[in-house]
Amino acid sequence: IHESNSFVTNLVSSLSVDTETLQKQIDELSTFSDTPAPSVTRVLHTENDVLARSYIKNLMGISGLSVREDAVGNIYGEISSSSRGVWIGNEAELASVATGSHIDAIPYSGKYDGVTGVLGALEAINVLKRSGFKPRRSLEVIMFTSEEPTRYGISCLGSRLLAGIESLAKDLTSIVDGKNISFLDAARSAGYAKEHNDLSSVFLKKGSYFAFVELHIEQGPILEKEGTSIGIVTAIAAPASIKADFEGTGGHAGAVLMPNRNDAGLAAAELALAVEKHVLESGSIDTVGTVGILELHPGAINSIPIKSQLEIDIDEKRRNAVIEKIHQSAITIAKNRGVTLSELKIVNQDPPALSEKSIIEAAEAVSKELNLTHKVSPMGMIFIACYKGYSHKPEEYASCEDMENGVKVLALTLAKLSLQ
Amino acid sequence: IHESNSFVTNLVSSLSVDTETLQKQIDELSTFSDTPAPSVTRVLHTENDVLARSYIKNLMGISGLSVREDAVGNIYGEISSSSRGVWIGNEAELASVATGSHIDAIPYSGKYDGVTGVLGALEAINVLKRSGFKPRRSLEVIMFTSEEPTRYGISCLGSRLLAGIESLAKDLTSIVDGKNISFLDAARSAGYAKEHNDLSSVFLKKGSYFAFVELHIEQGPILEKEGTSIGIVTAIAAPASIKADFEGTGGHAGAVLMPNRNDAGLAAAELALAVEKHVLESGSIDTVGTVGILELHPGAINSIPIKSQLEIDIDEKRRNAVIEKIHQSAITIAKNRGVTLSELKIVNQDPPALSEKSIIEAAEAVSKELNLTHKVSPMGMIFIACYKGYSHKPEEYASCEDMENGVKVLALTLAKLSLQ
Ligand SMILES: [Mn+2]
Numbered sequence: 001i002h003e004s005n006s007f008v009t010n011l012v013s014s015l016s017v018d019t020e021t022l023q024k025q026i027d028e029l030s031t032f033s034d035t036p037a038p039s040v041t042r043v044l045h046t047e048n049d050v051l052a053r054s055y056i057k058n059l060m061g062i063s064g065l066s067v068r069e070d071a072v073g074n075i076y077g078e079i080s081s082s083s084r085g086v087w088i089g090n091e092a093e094l095a096s097v098a099t100g101s102h103i104d105a106i107p108y109s110g111k112y113d114g115v116t117g118v119l120g121a122l123e124a125i126n127v128l129k130r131s132g133f134k135p136r137r138s139l140e141v142i143m144f145t146s147e148e149p150t151r152y153g154i155s156c157l158g159s160r161l162l163a164g165i166e167s168l169a170k171d172l173t174s175i176v177d178g179k180n181i182s183f184l185d186a187a188r189s190a191g192y193a194k195e196h197n198d199l200s201s202v203f204l205k206k207g208s209y210f211a212f213v214e215l216h217i218e219q220g221p222i223l224e225k226e227g228t229s230i231g232i233v234t235a236i237a238a239p240a241s242i243k244a245d246f247e248g249t250g251g252h253a254g255a256v257l258m259p260n261r262n263d264a265g266l267a268a269a270e271l272a273l274a275v276e277k278h279v280l281e282s283g284s285i286d287t288v289g290t291v292g293i294l295e296l297h298p299g300a301i302n303s304i305p306i307k308s309q310l311e312i313d314i315d316e317k318r319r320n321a322v323i324e325k326i327h328q329s330a331i332t333i334a335k336n337r338g339v340t341l342s343e344l345k346i347v348n349q350d351p352p353a354l355s356e357k358s359i360i361e362a363a364e365a366v367s368k369e370l371n372l373t374h375k376v377s378p379m380g381m382i383f384i385a386c387y388k389g390y391s392h393k394p395e396e397y398a399s400c401e402d403m404e405n406g407v408k409v410l411a412l413t414l415a416k417l418s419l420q
Numbered sequence: 421i422h423e424s425n426s427f428v429t430n431l432v433s434s435l436s437v438d439t440e441t442l443q444k445q446i447d448e449l450s451t452f453s454d455t456p457a458p459s460v461t462r463v464l465h466t467e468n469d470v471l472a473r474s475y476i477k478n479l480m481g482i483s484g485l486s487v488r489e490d491a492v493g494n495i496y497g498e499i500s501s502s503s504r505g506v507w508i509g510n511e512a513e514l515a516s517v518a519t520g521s522h523i524d525a526i527p528y529s530g531k532y533d534g535v536t537g538v539l540g541a542l543e544a545i546n547v548l549k550r551s552g553f554k555p556r557r558s559l560e561v562i563m564f565t566s567e568e569p570t571r572y573g574i575s576c577l578g579s580r581l582l583a584g585i586e587s588l589a590k591d592l593t594s595i596v597d598g599k600n601i602s603f604l605d606a607a608r609s610a611g612y613a614k615e616h617n618d619l620s621s622v623f624l625k626k627g628s629y630f631a632f633v634e635l636h637i638e639q640g641p642i643l644e645k646e647g648t649s650i651g652i653v654t655a656i657a658a659p660a661s662i663k664a665d666f667e668g669t670g671g672h673a674g675a676v677l678m679p680n681r682n683d684a685g686l687a688a689a690e691l692a693l694a695v696e697k698h699v700l701e702s703g704s705i706d707t708v709g710t711v712g713i714l715e716l717h718p719g720a721i722n723s724i725p726i727k728s729q730l731e732i733d734i735d736e737k738r739r740n741a742v743i744e745k746i747h748q749s750a751i752t753i754a755k756n757r758g759v760t761l762s763e764l765k766i767v768n769q770d771p772p773a774l775s776e777k778s779i780i781e782a783a784e785a786v787s788k789e790l791n792l793t794h795k796v797s798p799m800g801m802i803f804i805a806c807y808k809g810y811s812h813k814p815e816e817y818a819s820c821e822d823m824e825n826g827v828k829v830l831a832l833t834l835a836k837l838s839l840q
């Protein structure tokens with residue numbers, strides 16, 4: 001271990017990140033979008049998603065990684081569609097060290113979210129190859145399917161499935177998107193899930209990986225404000241989401257007198273404001289709540305909304321108390337307005353994920369060796385500072401310098417872990 | 421005049437309304453819908469709209485009316501698409517007496533709104549023909565294009581254009597729907613506006629009509645509650661509508677702390693509730709306000725709304741004070757939330773239309789002759805009582821008996837006016 005660590009230390013001086021190519025790739029990948037530049041929209045199993053996947057698989061090949069997709073093959077069976085590129089280590093029988101992220105993009109978002117963790121991972125592999133590094137444990141780059149919940153309301157779809165969540169594998173065989181297209185049909189049209197409907201084939205065996213580390217833009221303003229390039233993660237708060245539906249009696253906007261109304265739209269408006277109120281009253285600056293989706297039915301100017309649907313995102317570990325308050329508000333609002341709370345569903349309510357201590361230590365050691373100031377953050381992975389903390393919008397931006405530092409930290413962390 | 425009125429009185433005994441056929445036609449027409457029964461959705465210049473138009477034109481032909489459409493022909497030039505069936509009177513050079521309504525239906529609405537005034541008008545013509553009546557002034561049945569604002573946000577599109585509103589003719593040459601399809605392209609795909617873009621050809625000459633009377637379901641609960649079949653109208657309050665857009669800064673739902681947000685969606689929620697508040701505070705039970713449309717952009721669960729758009733419908737003559745208050749609220753909300761009120765547009769702000777005294781008198785006299793109790797209402801035309809006042813939803817319903825009385829009153833009113 002001493003010897004291998006000194007080997008890593010020697011690497012430091014020979015590291016060269018090709019930031020120009022990395023930036024070019026980020027720009028090229030952003031053109032696979034359903035909306036015009038500078039915005040990016042790339043939704044699971046759409047045409048642009050399929051094209052972007054090919055782009056990534058091609059780069060994996062160029063980096064000398066052997067590409068597998070956990071569909072069709074005999075080992076993984078069918079489906080998923082997470083793409084992995086593997087660099088076989090000298091002791092290939094040991095559990096691998098993996099890195100990666102996602103390339104799907106919510107409507108009208110930016111080009112760095114997720115993408116820096118996939119293209120940056122490939123560049124980290126290139127960096128190590130150029131330096132002459134020989135991995136002991138195999139190194140893998142994984143592109144996870146659908147980190148964003150855009151199409152089916154499920155975030156981290158691919159990684160949850162890899163984690164072996166049985167209920168998810170079952171749900172995915174019947175779930176449909178907003179246009180009533182099933183997950184399986186969409187996956188098939190993208191070239192996955194070809195032969196049968198059992199998605200449990202995607203589950204990983206326990207112990208498949210020795211370590212996983214992800215490079216990502218911060219999606220928050222703290223690193224930039226403090227002039228720090230790199231953040232190292234100790235825990236990731238999983239967002240919870242709430243889906244609330246109200247049903248009223250509707251009617252003609254010009255004809256039903258105000259006292260006779262049971263307006264599902266106004267119930268939704270009240271609940272949206274209640275979300276804000278409960279979050280602000282939580283007393284925790286880190287707790288956030290967002291009504292990103294609010295839909296009215298039938299959605300005509302001269303028709304009183306008969307149905308409304310909200311989707312609410314709540315982040316941070318104290319979220320459970322807030323969720324309970326939102327639920328109570330929804331009940332009260334429905335009662336006061338004479339509408340029915342026809343659904344209140346809490347999804348994705350995972351506990352926070354804690355980073356492996358060994359990874360944190362490796363990344364911190366690497367930052368020191370690189371003479372980079374870093375910040376240990378209560379949320380994230382390896383974070384790259386980003387402009388004003390902007391994310392999920394076209395203005396999303398990370399500088400080449402910060403990306404270069406991120407790739408260096410990632411490359412050396414992978415190297416270190418590979419030799420353990 | 422005395423002689424002709426006694427002729428009308430003689431008609432009373434010989435009137436036979438074929439309510440069975442009328443009901444069958446209402447049911448048949450309701451099948452031209454984009455949504456499943458019992459709901460009806462029929463949007464301007466869609467396939468189902470075109471099919472429904474053919475259905476009406478065919479019935480006009482069967483009733484012996486000569487059908488003109490104010491498109492393509494030399495007299496009206498091009499466009500519009502209001503269909504008219506004319507029964508030539510003995511003194512065809514006199515201004516005609518017209519009746520009619522619309523057959524477009526907002527999303528997920530019912531089958532009586534508008535339709536009873538078109539099919540009922542045709543049945544009124546049939547009634548008069550069967551009775552041996554000979555019109556002096558020609559009688560016309562007009563089906564107006566797009567009474568509902570569904571597709572282009574403009575209500576009474578066809579009738580406003582007939583009324584010669586220059587600005588509307590101009591606006592229609594550039595307006596697009598939510599899918600960016602232009603009015604002209606859609607009209608062309610439906611067989612209208614074929615040759616050039618100047619829609620002023622649709623304008624009517626002043627004095628084209630001696631009188632216009634419309635049969636319509638009440639869209640309110642008053643007649644039914646009082647056990648009255650028929651309402652006769654003295655004025656129609658035109659609805660005003662407000663379009664309000666907010667623009668905030670958006671961002672990632674999990675990353676932007678609450679104090680740093682400028683959430684356009686919450687601004688919209690506040691404005692929706694302010695509309696309700698201002699309407700309730702107006703002190704007038706008749707004043708109503710509705711937020712029928714509330715859209716968030718980008719509309720993803722994990723993205724803070726960067727834009728929102730509301731469409732607000734305000735009815736009743738005291739509406740102007742309410743509109744001003746809503747405008748003030750929108751400004752205040754935008755200021756407090758650090759979002760921009762990027763648009764506040766008041767559309768369709770016409771003054772109330774007053775019914776012609778001669779028409780009211782004719783309809784009232786006819787009701788007396790038919791021994792029908794009637795109610796003179798401050799809003800409407802000839803109203804048929806409807807179930808619970810329901811409209812713009814699938815539960816919309818008028819009884820055959822009330823429709824029969826409505827058709828009788830319409831037929832005799834047309835006859836009376838034709839002889840004046
Ligand atoms: Mn994201």
Ligand SMILES: [Mn+2]
Binds near residue numbers: 102113114216
């Ligand atoms: Mn991401």
Ligand SMILES: [Mn+2]
Binds near residue numbers: 533568812
């Ligand atoms: Mn209507």
Ligand SMILES: [Mn+2]
Binds near residue numbers: 522533534567636
């Ligand atoms: Mn109507």
